[in-house]
Each structure stands twice: as structure tokens, then as C-alpha cells.
Amino acid sequence: MLITMRMITSTPDSHAAAEQTVEAFAAALAQAGAPEAAFEKFGKLAFSFSMAHPALQPPGKSRGSYWRDGDTFFAVGDLDYVAWLGDCWALRVGAVAQASQRALAAVFQTRLSPEERATVARLIEDVAERVSDSPPGQLSPLGAVLVSESESGRWLSTSFSELPTSVSVAGGPRTRVLQPAAVQAYFETLRAADQSPQMVKFHKRQGQALLYWEAWIDGRSVVEHAGVCGERGVVSRHHAEGPDRQADVILAIAAAARTDGYEAIPEERLATLLVAKEISGSGTRADLERRHALEDYLNTLTGWLGLGHCDGGSSGSGSMEAVCLVVDYAIAAKAIARDLTSSPFNDFTVRRPSW
Template identity: 25%
Template sequence: MNLKIDFQRHYISMETRESLDQVANTFLEQFNKNKSPTFELNSEMANNVAAINFEASLQHPINIIEQKFKSSFSRSIQTYFVTGPIDYVSWINGDWKERVRLYQECLIAAISLLPKSRFSSSFKEELKTIFQEVGKEATKFEPLELAKIRPIYLMRDENGKCIAFGFEPLNNVFGWEAETIEPSEAYKWCGKSPFEYDNTKFAKKYYKKNIGIIQYREIWYDGKAVTKHFGVCGQTGETEVEEIADSQELLRASQEFERKALGDGFKEIGDNKLHYLVIEYD
């Protein structure tokens, strides 16, 4: 049975996309040029397996999601997916040969994720040897210019607290300001997160008058999930809850909510423009 080997990149950190593409594309070219992309497997061991897809993951250490080796299998396309992380700080400080080595070692380490029930030890050793040989060839094709790593941007609220990060300086989002983090400063964020979420600060309210009624839409964050509440004032509204995995998802959810509300004719009203009703009881 023929088995196809393929490669992908996991763009968690878009500021490194060009540099990861530069290495991965060269590695793939040499793999296809010098080595056959298909292998003969024992039909009994590799039953219903048509391909292995190796994926390299590279993300800035400021990201709160921990990078791990992982694997999965898609029955519909009969493909194993194996993913391995690349050390970010080593990558941005490395020259061409170092980046090729990091990429190659990521792929080799991911081989161990393939199940023993489907792939023999001899097959894994053969694949490891091929990756090593292809890596040596790839180092010979150093580009005229090494792809640069772009900075990222920390979003801070009016109190200076970190709310999110992104790859573009998104100023004026909920009154946030962008702080530039250069690649050379990435090491400072290893093993720690700058984010301090305050759900009382992350709460937005939008209102709309419509034929004698007032409609509302609200969104707030409690540190784990975004809650969206909407309805008509004076009536029981509806609630939707969306789990948030990281700061990027938080930024996406808040921006989408605001864009939809404003597009539907709602307006944000600050607390200073609201009337308060105080209820006292014994």
C-alpha cells in the first residue's frame, strides 16, 4: 500500500509566517525532489491509512495556550495528522541553518506520535533518516535574505492592563492602546502571561429605540467565557455563552459583537449617561 507524506504549517503566530514558509517550502521541495513522497507499507498494519500530514507549530511565548505535541486521525480522508512545536526564541535568533535544524527536529520528534499498531519501528527509522538527509540538503539552499520576524502588539486598557495581543496595532478598540513588542523582547514573556482580565472593565452595553420600546445588547467577560445578553428592556432577555480559549478569541468575539450591534443600529451608552434606580429594603 502506498502512503503519501505531506507537510503543513500551523500559523498561530502570524508575525512568523514568512519565515516558517521560507524554511518549510524549501524542505518540501527537497523532499519531493530527492525522495519519493510515497512509501510501501504492510497492508495489514497500515489498513485504511492513505497519508501522514506533518505540521509544525510556531507561536509567540506571550500566547497563553501551551504548545504540545499532538496527533489525530481523519477516517474520512484516511490521514494521520501529527503536530509538533518549534521553540520560538531559538527560531527568531537562529540563522538559516538553525531554522532548518529546528524545523527538521520538530518533524522527527512528531514521528514518535504515530501509533505502533499502524507503523513499524523500521518504518519510523526510515522516515527519520529521510528527514535528516532532506534537512542537510535544505541547508544548502540558503536564501539571499532571511525572512524577518515582525513585532506583535499588546493591547492595554485605559488603566494600563493588558487585554489582548495581535499582529496589527489595533488602536481605539474599546479605548485600548497598542504597545509594540519587538522580536528581540520575546524571551521576556517565556513562562508568564501579561494578561489581567477584569470583567467589570470588559462590559459593553448597546441600546436601540424602536417604536416605543428599547432593545438592548450586552456583552461581558468573566475570565473564562464571554456572555452575550439581548432582548427588550422590561422583559426577560436571552443569553448566549461562548467559551474563550485565549486573548485572540476574546478580541475576535468582542469586535464581532460590537460590529454587529452598530450595524443593526444600536448605540453604546456609557454609565455616565444612564439613570440609576436605588432600591432600599429592611
């Protein structure tokens, strides 16, 4: 069996490290495959790899293609960037083996018999074990990645070149150096934020109090709202024309909040609070309309008190209730119950769910 292996795409920060591993694996795999019978339906199997770099678009599925003139079947796969962090040769070799197996699965069934496929899979496993036991004298490390950010910390561009010698002008873009261990988390956070957040919410404990700090886009402004949970807090309005400027303001507020110890609370950590009352059976049309009005009222109330939000409601089996997801049940229950007494919904009560 004639089997080759090479890198086809990599970034300057990862090329040497990936190439070192792939070349060692390729040499051992070619040697291991040489005694095996030739492939029946093509002359050579060529594994071709790209580095799945966090700064680039997420990789697609492994794929295969046949080159008739060269009688070669190309099996293309992606290497996991994380395996090259640190100095573990076995992890790097394992990543090449895993990418090889995924690429092998992309070889058309009409081109590779089950016996040939099983043989190549076995060779990959054997070679991975052998190469893992023979690390080079010195591992090639991953390099740093440079990102350009606005003054507020919003990502602008990515570079793999040398550090700039010029200094950023005040108010202009700045260059940030990401060491390999920080690259993955940086770009994951970047994608999660979608670069254009419409709203951010943060909380932190301070003694017995729970504080909130949030911001959202409203027309041509960014509204900043901060205070103690259960109280209406202080509102500031920042004029911001256009999505880029609005994103800068939102991200600057988020950065200030994080620096001050605030954190975003994921939805799975929110507590469930019900605002409910008894009804007859499944209720009437008027009951349903009233429940919808209650949901709107609670969504506004919990938002302005920094407590959370209303997540809809339900009716049936002799009761109707609105469901709120809140950052702290005790604080929210006290604040909502207080406000209900002077509202059109003073016949509703606050309670925990029974489920």
C-alpha cells in the same frame, strides 16, 4: 513513501517566516521520500505544524490522528518561535526537523512499523542537513507584536494588526510595539507575574545602605512601604477598589521601583539566619509553643524592617531555632539582635547555620 508538510496555525507576525522554512523542508522531504517503499498501513504521512508563539497558550504534546477517507495519518507538532529570531536559516531548519521528529514519535505504533519509523527519522535528518546548506536569497523576518497596556503598564490585550493611527486618551490604554527579540521575554514575565500580584518586593544598594521598596494588597487598599533595611521605613496607603485597580497600583509601584534601580531578589540569593537557644533534648510542649510565637514575631519584624521573612523553625538535639531568609546577613543580624533585647525572646541569639 508519500510525505507532506504544511503550516496549519500561525500568527500574522510569524506566518511568512515559518511558511518559508516549512515549504523548503517539505519539498526536499517529499523528494527524499519518493524512492522509499510505500507505507503499509496508510497512504500518506502529513506533518502539520503550528507556531508555538509566546503570545499564545503554551503548546501541548505532539499528537497524531488517522483520516480514513483520505488514508492519511496526520502528525501534528509545534515550532519553536525562538528559532526564527535573527537571520540564521540553519536554526529555523533545525526547529522544523525537531518538530518533525517529535510529531513522528506521536504516530501510533500500530500504524507505523519500527523500520518505517526509522526510515522517516533518517530522512528528516538528511533533509535538515541538505536544506540548511541551501538558504534562500532573503529570509522572511518575524514581525512586531502590539500589546495594549493600562497607564500603569498592566497588559490588556495583544494584537498583530498594523499600528493604530489614533492616539491614546490620557489615562486610557496605550499601545506598545514589541519587536521580535522582546516578545518572548515580555510574555514570560507576564505569565510569571500572573497579572494579579498580591505583593512586590524590591531592593537596591545605595552607598553602604541597602534600601527596600515594597507594596501589598490590604483589603480595599494597596500598602506601599519603603526605607532602609533594618529600619521601619515609611508607609503610604493607596485606596484601590477591586482587583483591576489594585493590580494597576501594584504594577505602577513596581515600575517606579525598577526605574529607580531597584530589583527583585530571588529566593535562592537570600541568606539564612538562625535565631536560636539551647533546650533540653527535643524540648517541651511549652518550648514548641514559644518557638511558634518566635516565628510569628520574626516574620513580622523582618517584614517591617525590609529584611526578608521567617521560613519556619526546628527543635531537637538540644536546641530550637527559627529560620529567617534575609537579603543581607550582616544587616539583618544587627537589626534582629537589637530588637530581641527588648522583646520576650531576649534569651535567644542570632547566628549563622552550621550546615
